[in-house]
Amino acid sequence: MNDEPITKRLVEIYTGNGKGKTSAALGGALRALGQGLRVHIIYFMKGDYPYGERNVLARLPNISFQPFGHLHFINPQNVKEEEREQARQALQAAREAIASGNFDLVVLDEVNLAASWKLIEVEDIIGLIKEKPEDVELILTGRHADARLIEMADLVTEMVEIKHPFRKGIEARRGFDY
Amino acid sequence: MNDEPITKRLVEIYTGNGKGKTSAALGGALRALGQGLRVHIIYFMKGDYPYGERNVLARLPNISFQPFGHLHFINPQNVKEEEREQARQALQAAREAIASGNFDLVVLDEVNLAASWKLIEVEDIIGLIKEKPEDVELILTGRHADARLIEMADLVTEMVEIKHPFRKGIEARRGFDY
Numbered sequence: 501m502n503d504e505p506i507t508k509r510l511v512e513i514y515t516g517n518g519k520g521k522t523s524a525a526l527g528g529a530l531r532a533l534g535q536g537l538r539v540h541i542i543y544f545m546k547g548d549y550p551y552g553e554r555n556v557l558a559r560l561p562n563i564s565f566q567p568f569g570h571l572h573f574i575n576p577q578n579v580k581e582e583e584r585e586q587a588r589q590a591l592q593a594a595r596e597a598i599a600s601g602n603f604d605l606v607v608l609d610e611v612n613l614a615a616s617w618k619l620i621e622v623e624d625i626i627g628l629i630k631e632k633p634e635d636v637e638l639i640l641t642g643r644h645a646d647a648r649l650i651e652m653a654d655l656v657t658e659m660v661e662i663k664h665p666f667r668k669g670i671e672a673r674r675g676f677d678y
Numbered sequence: 679m680n681d682e683p684i685t686k687r688l689v690e691i692y693t694g695n696g697k698g699k700t701s702a703a704l705g706g707a708l709r710a711l712g713q714g715l716r717v718h719i720i721y722f723m724k725g726d727y728p729y730g731e732r733n734v735l736a737r738l739p740n741i742s743f744q745p746f747g748h749l750h751f752i753n754p755q756n757v758k759e760e761e762r763e764q765a766r767q768a769l770q771a772a773r774e775a776i777a778s779g780n781f782d783l784v785v786l787d788e789v790n791l792a793a794s795w796k797l798i799e800v801e802d803i804i805g806l807i808k809e810k811p812e813d814v815e816l817i818l819t820g821r822h823a824d825a826r827l828i829e830m831a832d833l834v835t836e837m838v839e840i841k842h843p844f845r846k847g848i849e850a851r852r853g854f855d856y
Contacts, residue, residue, distance in 0.1 A: 520837065659835050
C-alpha cells in the first residue's frame, strides 16, 4: 500500500455471454480491499445462491454485501411481481450504499440482466450513475448491458463465450462455478 | 459449503484485450477458497508489481502465490535473456505446483502473453495441460492465447475491450487497476 492519492473513480461494466463477469468484479473487489479501500457488493439476483466467495468475503474486513432475489432461476418470459420487488429492493440498497459515503467501490452484480429482464428500469440505473458521488467507483455486471449504460460507462469489457463446458453437458461445479 | 463431490476439473482460459482477465482468475480463486479448495497462483510477468490483491490473499488460508518477472514492462520486440529466464522459472514452478497434489486450482497468470512474446514455448504449456492430474483445475490468463491452447481448453472467455479509460488518457489507478 502507498499514499498516492486515488482521484478518479469510474463506472465499469462487465457484460457479455461468457464466464468471468461476476468473477472479474470479485477480483476487482479483492484488489480494492488490498489497497485499503472499502467495498460493498449488492447481488441483484440469485441472492440465496451458495456462492463460494461469500464464505471468504465474510471473513475479510472492509467488505460487506447484500443479497437479493432467490435461489430459483427467473424465467424472463414470466417474471413474478415478487421477483420485481426483490430487484427494486436491491436498487434501493444500491442507492443508499452509493450515497452513504461508506464505500469506495460498489458492485452491482447482475444489475444489467435485471434491467434487461425488466425487473427494474434502465432509467433507474442511469439515475444511480448520474447521482454517484465522484469518489465512488461503480462496477455493473450482467449480460445484455443496455446501450445507454455502455455509453455512460468509462470502462466496458464484453466477456465473449468462445467455449463453455455447459455446451458439453457439464453442469455448474461447486468451487468453480459457484 | 456442502459435501457434494467435486469431480470434473477443467482448463479455463481468459484471454482478449479487455480488462478483467486476471480479475476473473482472482474471483475464481476466491470462489474456490470459499468452497474449501486449495489455490496456488503463479504470476508469469510483472512479479514485483504491487498488485493490491496480494495484500489480501496473503491473509487468507489455503492460498499461496509465486511471483516471477519484474516491475518493468517487457518490450516484446526486445526480450532480454533474464526475462526469459524468469518465465522459465515460472513454468517450472507451475509444473511442480500442478504435480504436487497440494492444490485443487492452479492459476497461471499472464502465461498466454508469456508464450505469445516467446518468453516460453507454447509446447511447454501444452505439456503442462497434458500432464495435469485429473483433480487439478487450471486457469490460464493473458492476451493472445495460442489457438492450440484454446483447442485444448474446456472453457474459454475472450475479454473484448469495448471501452477503456486508458484511451481517454487516464492512467492505471491504485485500488482499481493494481
